[in-house]
Amino acid sequence: MAQYNIEKQLNILDYALSSLWRRRMKSLSVLLVFAAVIFLLASFQMVTQALSDKAKQVLAYTPEITLQKMSAGRQETFPLTYKDQLDGIFGIRRVVPRIWGYYFDEVRLANYTVMGMDTAEMPEGDRLDSALASGKMPSHEESGRVVIGHSIKKGLDLGGRSTFSLFRPDLSLKPFEISGEFSQNTDILTNDLMVMTLDDARDLFAIPAGQVTDLCVYVANPKEIDTIARKISDALPAVRVLTRPQIQKTYQVVFGWRSGFGSICLLAALAAFVILAWDKASGLSPEERREIAILKVLGWETSDLLAVRFWESVIVSGLACILGMTAAYIHVVYFSASLFRPVLMGWSVLRPELHLLPSMAAGDILLILAFTVIPYLAATVIPAWRSATVPADSALGG
Amino acid sequence: MSIRPALVFAILLGLLLVLEAALFVDALSRRKVEATTLTQLEVLTSALGLTDLAVSTEARYTRHPAVSDAVAPFMDHPGAIEHFPTGAFWLPPPR
Amino acid sequence: MLIELSEVSKIYNQGHPNEVRALTDIDLRVEQGSMVCLKGPSGSGKSTLLAIIGCIFPPTSGRAAIAEKQMTRLPDRFLTLHRRETIGFIFQRFNILPELTVLDNITLPLLPLGVSPKERKLRAHALLERFGITHRAQFPAGQISGGELQRVAIARALINNQPILLADEPTAHLDTVLSREFMVIMQQLKEAGKTIVIASHDPLVFEHPAIDRIVTIKDGRIHVP
Numbered sequence: 197m198a199q200y201n202i203e204k205q206l207n208i209l210d211y212a213l214s215s216l217w218r219r220r221m222k223s224l225s226v227l228l229v230f231a232a233v234i235f236l237l238a239s240f241q242m243v244t245q246a247l248s249d250k251a252k253q254v255l256a257y258t259p260e261i262t263l264q265k266m267s268a269g270r271q272e273t274f275p276l277t278y279k280d281q282l283d284g285i286f287g288i289r290r291v292v293p294r295i296w297g298y299y300f301d302e303v304r305l306a307n308y309t310v311m312g313m314d315t316a317e318m319p320e321g322d323r324l325d326s327a328l329a330s331g332k333m334p335s336h337e338e339s340g341r342v343v344i345g346h347s348i349k350k351g352l353d354l355g356g357r358s359t360f361s362l363f364r365p366d367l368s369l370k371p372f373e374i375s376g377e378f379s380q381n382t383d384i385l386t387n388d389l390m391v392m393t394l395d396d397a398r399d400l401f402a403i404p405a406g407q408v409t410d411l412c413v414y415v416a417n418p419k420e421i422d423t424i425a426r427k428i429s430d431a432l433p434a435v436r437v438l439t440r441p442q443i444q445k446t447y448q449v450v451f452g453w454r455s456g457f458g459s460i461c462l463l464a465a466l467a468a469f470v471i472l473a474w475d476k477a478s479g480l481s482p483e484e485r486r487e488i489a490i491l492k493v494l495g496w497e498t499s500d501l502l503a504v505r506f507w508e509s510v511i512v513s514g515l516a517c518i519l520g521m522t523a524a525y526i527h528v529v530y531f532s533a534s535l536f537r538p539v540l541m542g543w544s545v546l547r548p549e550l551h552l553l554p555s556m557a558a559g560d561i562l563l564i565l566a567f568t569v570i571p572y573l574a575a576t577v578i579p580a581w582r583s584a585t586v587p588a589d590s591a592l593g594g
Numbered sequence: 595m596s597i598r599p600a601l602v603f604a605i606l607l608g609l610l611l612v613l614e615a616a617l618f619v620d621a622l623s624r625r626k627v628e629a630t631t632l633t634q635l636e637v638l639t640s641a642l643g644l645t646d647l648a649v650s651t652e653a654r655y656t657r658h659p660a661v662s663d664a665v666a667p668f669m670d671h672p673g674a675i676e677h678f679p680t681g682a683f684w685l686p687p688p689r
Numbered sequence: 690m691l692i693e694l695s696e697v698s699k700i701y702n703q704g705h706p707n708e709v710r711a712l713t714d715i716d717l718r719v720e721q722g723s724m725v726c727l728k729g730p731s732g733s734g735k736s737t738l739l740a741i742i743g744c745i746f747p748p749t750s751g752r753a754a755i756a757e758k759q760m761t762r763l764p765d766r767f768l769t770l771h772r773r774e775t776i777g778f779i780f781q782r783f784n785i786l787p788e789l790t791v792l793d794n795i796t797l798p799l800l801p802l803g804v805s806p807k808e809r810k811l812r813a814h815a816l817l818e819r820f821g822i823t824h825r826a827q828f829p830a831g832q833i834s835g836g837e838l839q840r841v842a843i844a845r846a847l848i849n850n851q852p853i854l855l856a857d858e859p860t861a862h863l864d865t866v867l868s869r870e871f872m873v874i875m876q877q878l879k880e881a882g883k884t885i886v887i888a889s890h891d892p893l894v895f896e897h898p899a900i901d902r903i904v905t906i907k908d909g910r911i912h913v914p
Contacts, residue, residue, distance in 0.1 A: 204803035206600050211800055213599035218788045251647055253632060257639040294643065298657070307651050311642060320640035327634040327641075345648075378638075381631045385638050387648040388657065412643045443645055490784045493745060494798040494845070495773025497766060511603070518610055525617060529624070544651040551631070553624050589740045591784055592857050598806050 208500060212507035226473070227516050233469050234520025234568050235527070237462045241564065242528045242554035243536050244458070248447070249555070250384065255444050257320075259292075259412035260421050262438040263428065271436075273407040278432060282413070285427050289416045292317045293408040295397040299362060299390070304351045306545035310390045312397020319414065331376025334393055341375035342396070345386040347546035349377055365402045372396075383548035463567065470571045477505075478579035480586070488583045489591035498584040505580035506573075513572040517565060521556075528552050690754075691853060691884045692719035692742055697751035699737050699909075711737040712909045715751070719886060721852070724879045726895040727888040729906035735888040736857060738906065742886060743855045744772040756852060773798060777846030779856040783838055785845075787831030791822065794830045795845045802849070816844040820874075836867055843874055854878060856887040860894055868893045875899065 216223045265274040279291050295312035314336045315321040325332045334341035352360050361369040378386035415424050425437045488501060527533060532550040541547050638644060651657045699712040711734045719725050727735040741748050747761050756775040760768060785794050795816065796809040817823045820840040825833050830841060846854055860868040876899040879885055887894055895903050905912040
């Protein structure tokens with residue numbers, strides 16, 4: 197009996213395959229369009245997932261508390277003396293002053309991220325040299341020396357030279373010498389980065405002596421981050437206090453919103469496709485009616501006819517899903533999601549090389565299946581019940 | 595002797611499976627490389643106190659949205675609406 | 690008696706305004722190994738009668754026993770199962786699927802029976818050989834001649850070795866030569882023990898010597914002159 201059922205289903209599968217093959221132009225175009233929709237949807241999901249995974253891994257090491265001064269709704273520099281007011285708060289391990297700014301290069305039309313700080317004071321600061329492709333970090337006293345990201349190096353087009361100049365606000369030139377270069381592997385963080393000493397950064401941006409833009413605060417016990425943040429907030433009411441959990445949460449919200457937005461756009465495309473499939477599947481052409489009537493008279497049950505349609509849909513949507521997802525994976529991993537680069541990167545002039553490696557968990561695959569194959573099956577198999585309404589005797593007479 | 599269509603289909607699926615397996619094996623080796631890069635990235639974030647990925651750098655508030663704020667886009671012009679493409683995808687923090 | 694109908698009536702759309710009475714009180718008995726011709730103008734109800742004999746739908750009232758099975762109260766599914774074991778159909782214009790090969794057309798009734806491809810081929814080739822069209826096995830059915838098409842249609846009706854053969858106006862679209870050839874094959878099948886019912890108003894059919902009985906249908910009743 198089992199043997200009979202298997203052989204019967206195989207026969208019906210054969211028939212479904214050969215009828216797909218008979219209409220191969222139509223089947224192939226449906227397959228390709230469907231695969232393309234799945235490709236877009238899956239690529240998007242993979243890029244988002246890979247980026248947010250990377251962000252999550254990396255953000256676990258951001259400063260525990262960041263302090264900034266807000267004035268009239270804008271961020272302002274503040275005197276280093278603020279640091280002294282934190283002395284009384286118990287539980288703070290260290291406070292590192294920093295100047296974080298953006299330098300707009302009018303020749304290359306690119307934004308550089310400039311950081312002035314003494315990296316030796318930071319956690320892991322002594323290991324920073326190991327993350328450089330060449331050279332070393334400038335020490336606190338080494339004025340005029342910078343470490344730059346890969347894209348800046350490329351953009352400056354230095355040739356063999358290791359010196360370049362940037363404009364101060366009064367258009368006088370400030371010379372720099374490259375003391376090190378970030379590795380291309382870390383482009384996703386360091387692509388537009390330029391790290392120098394605090395004094396150099398003040399000089400470049402014409403910030404008065406003793407002023408900084410942020411303070412990075414590290415605490416002894418990570419469980420007390422929120423308590424200490426509240427105490428800082430009380431001690432320095434003019435200061436905005438950002439904690440690591442807040443930044444992480446923000447990221448989740450940003451990524452969630454972003455991927456949700458993109459997914460909705462792409463799901464709309466999918467919905468359009470499914471509606472089209474429904475429309476195509478729900479009307480029976482005269483040829484199809486004739487075929488159904490003949491098969492019924494020849495002893496095919498209605499369930500057999502439904503099984504043919506079911507197999508056709510499973511084959512088309514299953515193949516489209518496999519092809520679309522595989523293509524998406526290849527696109528993201530081997531072509532750095534080049535189709536989505538313009539959207540992700542916006543108008544940036546400095547674009548990092550994306551080395552993305554999405555981890556395709558069973559859950560992600562099931563999610564894509566649920567949003568693609570199942571609607572397609574529903575849209576094509578349910579209208580096939582109409583074949584049950586074709587009377588067998590319409591094959592007679594006439 | 596012609597082979598039955600179901601068998602042809604099974605062979606096709608088998609070939610796809612081989613492709614998937616090849617991708618999987620490649621992914622394993624890529625994951626190893628990824629792990630060494632990751633330690634570098636961790637050192638960088640710790641030592642420089644970075645807060646964001648350098649994915650979009652066209653405006654200062656898109657490079658580091660986490661340390662920017664909701665009014666950042668309006669700093670250039672009071673009536674300005676956020677007009678950068680990535681801004682549509684990367685919101686400044688809600689707080 | 691292989692076919693036994695008594696007081697069979699068929700009413701389409703019963704209880705609706707568009708109710709149509711297609712057959713009234715039909716009594717018909719056909720013995721095994723005989724050949725019967727249902728004669729009558731189009732619209733007389735002979736197609737409906739053929740459909741009842743062919744287990745396509747049950748009669749509205751009366752009793753119909755086909756191959757010793759009462760089918761009056763059988764649900765559709767059992768009609769189908771019974772039909773594929775007992776009835777072979779030859780349609781008007783033959784109703785061959787033109788995109789399928791000759792071989793695939795002939796073996797269509799075997800697919801839902803779970804017959805393996807090897808067995809299907811074996812059975813089909815026996816029939817192809819019998820009708821002399823083995824060389825056409827892999828041709829699309831749309832590309833073969835009318836005479837070959839006719840033999841393909843007959844082969845398909847025999848593929849499951851059904852005891853009863855039903856033909857619905859088989860010669861309506863054939864020339865005299867092919868019509869004669871059709872009747873020759875029918876005669877051979879009758880001599881081989883098949884029970885055959887042909888609905889036709891073609892003299893070439895009902896005047897053929899192999900026909901045992903002519904049943905004239907007029908306005909849904911058996912007409913006795």
